[in-house]
Amino acid sequence: MTVSALAVGRLPLAKTASGHDRFYRRTGKPQGVILHHAATTSDSALAGAFVSPRRELSANYAMLRNGDLMAVLHEEYRAFTSASPKADSWGITIEVVNSSGAPGWHISERSFDMLARWLADLSQRWGFPLNRHTVIGHREVLARFGQGYATACPGGIWPRMDELIALANRYRSGASGQPAPAKPPTPAKPSTPAPAKPKGAALLEGHGVGDSVNVSRWYAYSNAALTSGKRLVSGTYRIIGVTYRHRGGEPVLHVQDPHGRKTWMHYSAIDGVIKGAPAKPAPKPAPKPAGKSVAQMAAEVLAGKHGNGHANRQRSLAVNAATYAKVRAEVNRRV
Ligand SMILES: [Zn+2]
Secondary structure, three states: OOOOOOOOOOOOOOOOOOOOOOEEEEOOOOEEEEEOOOOOOOOHHHHHHHHHHOOOOOOEEEEEEOOOOOEEEOOOEEEEOOOOOHHHHHHEEEOOOOOOOOOOOOOHHHHHHHHHHHHHHHHHHHOOOOOOOOOEEEEHHHHHHOOOOOOOOOOOHHHHHHHHHHHHHHHHOOOOOOOOOOOOOOOOOOOOOOOOHHHHHHHHHOOOOOOOOEOOOOHHHHHHOOOOOOOOOEEEOOOOOOOOOOOOHOEEEEEEEEOOEEEEEEEEHHOEEEEEEOOOOOOOOOHHHHOOOOOHHHHHHOOOOOOOOHHHHHHHOOOOOOHHEHHHHHHHOOO
């Protein structure tokens, strides 16, 4: 199950009112991307649509108004975004929250830039090129796939499709936003960086049992829909267990609230903010001589490990004068 490493969090998806998932398996690999604008400037309106019993909307990704990329559905799944099973099976879909309403339905410059980076990432990982055949707007779905409806979606992204694809191709070739430098005639060795780990997976692998996760209001709401009826309230929960035995491969967390009450929480209920110990604690610096106890240092001095003379010994022990005085006193006590 794949999620872009550019995603900084995950928005939850509830079942439909009739109890079905809002996704299917794709019939093949994704071959392109279908862009949608959310036709709202509200992040929570979009997030709410993914869990609303009155809507049957889903998407592989959502981009928040500020340009934060959120995973919604693994890339291997076909979302319910374009009113066309064929189109949604063909392409990876995204809903982008607008920065302004009608008539422009613009998106922020950061969103535009993140979209380009995300397109480059998808193109590299799934092996499709980026052009006007592989990157399309929702409004092109009806003519291309014979399914869907007439729409102005993707709003303000539409007049900028060529610009977006050009930027994405620059990211794809240069990775840093700069055009790729000419290849050296004799490359010493191929410098292929290790593929970035999907953020979603890293989030879980990196933050496991014992860490705490934040659950905010709408996640708590959607969690109630996703778990077996126990309602979580927003707040901080400590992870006490993880299980992967869940339809769709989404892990489920066994969590405990600050009052010690235990419940199960869908992984997607996590607010994207993890409060807790980092996955891999920073390597501890090698213990310095100064970290030794006075008794230990005194024993070493007596064993002759730090030479003769107080100045030499203090330098060898790498301690300050006050500590050395203690060592000296301990040595004197022992002899
Ligand atoms: Zn659309």
